[in-house]
Amino acid sequence: MVNGGHTQRVLVWSGWMRLAHWLIALSVIVLLATGWLVKLAPSVANSASEVHKLASIGLTLGLILRVWLLIAGPVNARWKALLPVRADIDKMGMMLRFYVTMGKSPQPRWYAHNPLWAPLYFLILIILLVQALSGLLMEAHPLMLGFYLPSVHDFWATVILVFSCLHVIAVVLQDAKGTASDVSAMINGHRIFIVEDGDTMPAQDTRTISLDQIGKPR
Numbered sequence: 001m002v003n004g005g006h007t008q009r010v011l012v013w014s015g016w017m018r019l020a021h022w023l024i025a026l027s028v029i030v031l032l033a034t035g036w037l038v039k040l041a042p043s044v045a046n047s048a049s050e051v052h053k054l055a056s057i058g059l060t061l062g063l064i065l066r067v068w069l070l071i072a073g074p075v076n077a078r079w080k081a082l083l084p085v086r087a088d089i090d091k092m093g094m095m096l097r098f099y100v101t102m103g104k105s106p107q108p109r110w111y112a113h114n115p116l117w118a119p120l121y122f123l124i125l126i127i128l129l130v131q132a133l134s135g136l137l138m139e140a141h142p143l144m145l146g147f148y149l150p151s152v153h154d155f156w157a158t159v160i161l162v163f164s165c166l167h168v169i170a171v172v173l174q175d176a177k178g179t180a181s182d183v184s185a186m187i188n189g190h191r192i193f194i195v196e197d198g199d200t201m202p203a204q205d206t207r208t209i210s211l212d213q214i215g216k217p218r
Contacts, residue, residue: 006195007179012112013189017069017077021186023062024128030055032161060132066125076112082122084115091115099170103177109193114182117170124163127156 013021034055037048069077084092091108095116098105108115131153138149175183185191 008193008195009190010193011189012076012185012191014074014077015189016065016073018186018189020062020066020069023058024066027055027059027062028128028160028164031059032157032164035157056132056135059128063125063128063132067129070125079122081113082118084119088115088118098177099173103173107174107178109180111191114170114174117167120163124160127159131156131160 031052034048034052038045038052041048070079070082072078075081091110092115094106094108095114098107113121134149134153134156137144138153142149171182175181179194180191182191
């Protein structure tokens with residue numbers, strides 16, 4: 001029991017969703033590191049380039065799977081789940097205050113995607129698709145539609161690096177100050193919800209949750 005309620009562990013992220021996430025995340029880490037080595041460490045540039053190419057295959061596979069989930073996956077993995085709705089505006093503001101105060105301000109409740117980050121996830125997926133395409137084409141066609149693809153690739157790599165750092169900081173802060181096990185949720189698929197007495201939670205294979213339950217601050 002927790003302050004007149006109880007906790008419930010609910011399956012939120014499917015195995016396919018977690019596989020896509022980790023394929024993309026781990027590939028991006030390797031790609032950023034090897035891309036930096038290719039550019040700034042000539043002594044290991046050739047070896048780093050080979051690893052970079054292998055990691056790009058992992059990223060491509062992860063993106064293909066994630067795009068498929070955007071179209072045909074569970075409800076909380078589809079593209080509509082990444083687009084903000086009117087009810088999310090207040091929650092986005094609460095999350096901003098939570099980050100600014102370093103976790104001292106309460107978080108809103110949500111079922112799957114963080115309401116502030118969800119639109120950014122959609123944007124970063126588009127950027128990653130641009131990176132995969134530009135990386136594939138730039139060696140044979142460095143200039144395309146008026147864009148110098150190596151410069152495009154370098155620019156968006158920096159954006160991805162900044163996003164990745166902010167994402168890790170945000171998730172760790174959420175997990176440290178919240179109650180929903182956000183970090184482990186992307187490993188085992190389950191989040192923990194605090195349910196007030198008299199409230200009901202969906203079964204573990206259900207993709208929806210009562211708005212009354214997720215509207216209360218943690």
